[in-house]
Amino acid sequence: MSLFDAVIVGSGPAGVAAAYELSGRNICMVDVGKSPSDTNWGSGSNFYQLRRYSERYWNEFVGSRFESFRNIDQAYVPPKLKSPLHRFITEDSAVSAAVESDTFRAIVSFAQGGLANAWGAQLYRYNETDLRQFPLEARVLEPYYDRLTDHVGISGSCDDLARFYGTEAGLLPALRLSELAAHLLRNYDRHRTFFNRHGVFLGRPRLGVLSQPYRGRPACDYGNLEFYRLLPHIYTPRITLEELIRNGRLDYRPGYFVISFEDDKSGARVVMRNIATGQVETIAGKRVLLAAGTIGSAAILLRTLGDTSLRLPIMENLPSYIPFINPGFLGKAHETAAYYTQLNVCYLPHRINSQANGDMIMGTFYGMHGLFHSEFVRDLPLPLSLNVKLLRYILPSMLVLHIWRPGHQRPDNYLTIDSKGTLHIQYTDAADSAVERHLIRVFRRAGYLSAAFLCKYPEPGASAHYAGSLPMRKTPSKKYETHPNGRLHSMKNVYVADGSVFPALPAKNLSFTIMANAMRVAAGLFQNSDRCAS
Amino acid sequence: MAQTSALDREVEHLCHALLGKEVPQSIKARYRDAHQYMFKRSCQNEAHTVEVVVQERLDAEAVEAFLRRKGTPHLLTMKMQLLIYLSELSPTYCDLFVNQTDSRFRALAAIITSSLKWPYCLIKGAYLTWRYELV
Numbered sequence: 316m317s318l319f320d321a322v323i324v325g326s327g328p329a330g331v332a333a334a335y336e337l338s339g340r341n342i343c344m345v346d347v348g349k350s351p352s353d354t355n356w357g358s359g360s361n362f363y364q365l366r367r368y369s370e371r372y373w374n375e376f377v378g379s380r381f382e383s384f385r386n387i388d389q390a391y392v393p394p395k396l397k398s399p400l401h402r403f404i405t406e407d408s409a410v411s412a413a414v415e416s417d418t419f420r421a422i423v424s425f426a427q428g429g430l431a432n433a434w435g436a437q438l439y440r441y442n443e444t445d446l447r448q449f450p451l452e453a454r455v456l457e458p459y460y461d462r463l464t465d466h467v468g469i470s471g472s473c474d475d476l477a478r479f480y481g482t483e484a485g486l487l488p489a490l491r492l493s494e495l496a497a498h499l500l501r502n503y504d505r506h507r508t509f510f511n512r513h514g515v516f517l518g519r520p521r522l523g524v525l526s527q528p529y530r531g532r533p534a535c536d537y538g539n540l541e542f543y544r545l546l547p548h549i550y551t552p553r554i555t556l557e558e559l560i561r562n563g564r565l566d567y568r569p570g571y572f573v574i575s576f577e578d579d580k581s582g583a584r585v586v587m588r589n590i591a592t593g594q595v596e597t598i599a600g601k602r603v604l605l606a607a608g609t610i611g612s613a614a615i616l617l618r619t620l621g622d623t624s625l626r627l628p629i630m631e632n633l634p635s636y637i638p639f640i641n642p643g644f645l646g647k648a649h650e651t652a653a654y655y656t657q658l659n660v661c662y663l664p665h666r667i668n669s670q671a672n673g674d675m676i677m678g679t680f681y682g683m684h685g686l687f688h689s690e691f692v693r694d695l696p697l698p699l700s701l702n703v704k705l706l707r708y709i710l711p712s713m714l715v716l717h718i719w720r721p722g723h724q725r726p727d728n729y730l731t732i733d734s735k736g737t738l739h740i741q742y743t744d745a746a747d748s749a750v751e752r753h754l755i756r757v758f759r760r761a762g763y764l765s766a767a768f769l770c771k772y773p774e775p776g777a778s779a780h781y782a783g784s785l786p787m788r789k790t791p792s793k794k795y796e797t798h799p800n801g802r803l804h805s806m807k808n809v810y811v812a813d814g815s816v817f818p819a820l821p822a823k824n825l826s827f828t829i830m831a832n833a834m835r836v837a838a839g840l841f842q843n844s845d846r847c848a849s
Numbered sequence: 850m851a852q853t854s855a856l857d858r859e860v861e862h863l864c865h866a867l868l869g870k871e872v873p874q875s876i877k878a879r880y881r882d883a884h885q886y887m888f889k890r891s892c893q894n895e896a897h898t899v900e901v902v903v904q905e906r907l908d909a910e911a912v913e914a915f916l917r918r919k920g921t922p923h924l925l926t927m928k929m930q931l932l933i934y935l936s937e938l939s940p941t942y943c944d945l946f947v948n949q950t951d952s953r954f955r956a957l958a959a960i961i962t963s964s965l966k967w968p969y970c971l972i973k974g975a976y977l978t979w980r981y982e983l984v
Contacts (some may be wrong), residue, residue, distance in 0.1 A: 367940060388888050470877045646957070677892045687938070697964075700866070701970075703867070705963055
């Protein structure tokens with residue numbers, strides 16, 4: 316059996332970033348690797364033009380099995396994940412890896428590129444405050460953030476959020492704002508002192524979405540098809556994965572489900588099932604790097620240890636949604652060429668309440684672009700035909716603020732595995748509405764209105780921002796904890812590169828830090844090759 | 850066949866309630882097709898409510914508005930949302946959904962008239978729900 320330098324498990328942001336760092340070495344990536352069926356439909360078109368021909372594009376907009384309508388009669392999934400052309404992202408995940416829970420609706424992907432195929436591409440650097448519970452310093456990650464910024468192409472600007480998001484060096488210009496979002500930003504500028512005094516800061520998001528052509532990929536065309544298909548102007552790890560494969564810098568092996576691993580002095584072996592044949596195979600490396608995601612990597616370790624009593628921690632960025640309306644925009648013509656992610660909010664509760672901890676809460680204002688209005692018809696309290704009429708006039712005046720709360724390790728929140736290998740998640744967390752009520756009060760000053768009863772609180776799991784199942788510690792003591800260099804404490808040659816190693820989960824989007832940390836772990840894989848890394 | 854006629858009667862009645870118009874054949878066909886994949890776990894009582902609303906030609910909108918006040922979406926709500934979706938996807942009705950020209954006064958008029966109709970609808974829905982013992 317040939318021995319690779321490293322075997323990477325998973326092709327999401329962590330796995331691909333690690334492979335990018337390790338290219339030049341003899342590396343193999345094993346993956347279930349479901350791939351999309353059509354990546355060219357609708358190229359150069361606009362959602363608002365195509366929707367007039369929905370009968371012709373039924374399979375793309377709705378699906379032969381009415382997949383896009385699943386939010387009508389089934390548990391909610393984010394809009395991107397229910398579109399037919401995105402079906403590959405979560406297809407068969409319940410079959411491949413059952414997760415049972417009454418309290419946490421896990422979203423898991425076995426696609427090439429992982430859940431990132433449907434991400435919002437929000438990419439933020441963690442600073443010292445974000446990393447205060449991590450056993451590493453922000454300066455250690457900076458070189459990797461810089462290289463990723465150059466590789467990915469990130470649009471953004473230097474504004475009031477720069478103090479939270481870090482240097483603007485290497486950024487492409489920010490995307491064009493909708494008229495409504497530009498109005499909100501202007502009003503924020505006018506009332507900046509008031510907002511900041513209440514702990515609220517507003518500015519542009521940092522997005523892996525191109526505002527201009529970059530490295531052979533086109534600029535955003537504002538066509539509003541983000542919810543329906545993969546688009547070249549939105550960076551996803553699949554783009555880097557395809558590049559590595561094309562350039563012969565990665566031995567990529569899809570069609571494998573990783574069951575467990577074995578580890579000894581000479582290296583480690585991944586035990587995996589060939590999905591097509593059902594045969595169990597192994598592949599060996601001097602190092603194995605788990606990058607299967609917080610739930611995936613945890614499941615692999617639990618299957619390896621075979622310990623049904625072991626409880627692994629798990630955290631989530633609990634989300635909520637606040638719809639805001641500006642009355643001055645009621646009845647305006649609906650803007651048909653705007654990107655849906657508009658503005659970001661950073662809120663510091665401790666600015667106004669000294670009892671609050673130092674955690675920042677983050678939010679993103681989304682414009683109502685690119686979605687069928689029928690999606691929202693139940694959300695207004697009036698009779699449905701009136702809601703249809705009103706949505707026509709209200710949606711152009713609406714921005715929805717998606718809030719992310721920081722996640723913390725709690726003893727009530729954990730993963731276990733049973734004797735049949737089924738993963739179980741127990742999760743207890745709920746948002747109180749204090750944050751939402753404060754933001755509603757503050758944004759009223761800018762002319763944006765909402766009410767607490769309009770806020771939505773999705774069930775745990777809905778954010779898909781999970782972390783912490785194999786947490787990094789300065790001095791690990793438990794067999795599922797990881798060293799600062801990513802090595803699993805109970806193993807000699809098995810490392811972990813994904814969000815499972817996060818010991819804390821700031822509200823700031825974790826994707827960019829997952830990638831930077833994965834590069835850091837990969838870079839250090841062979842530094843102490845004569846002895847077990849520690 | 851019996852189920853097909855029942856679904857046809859259902860979509861005709863619900864379309865009349867929602868849009869005040871006759872339902873195009875294409876929407877009828879899609880409505881029937883959707884039922885092969887949707888509403889598999891619907892509650893018997895709620896299915897009966899839908900049947901009664903259709904058979905007795907009740908004001909579906911009023912009943913739905915009243916029943917929607919409960920936490921979990923009622924089957925009637927879900928079926929009407931399906932129909933609204935199919936209407937938005939249909940070339941006949943898609944322009945009803947997206948505002949294409951600035952129309953502030955129409956917006957205000959719509960908000961005012963909707964606000965006035967709402968309590969009437971709720972009261973009517975409450976009465977019909979009580980009168981026909983709908984759940």
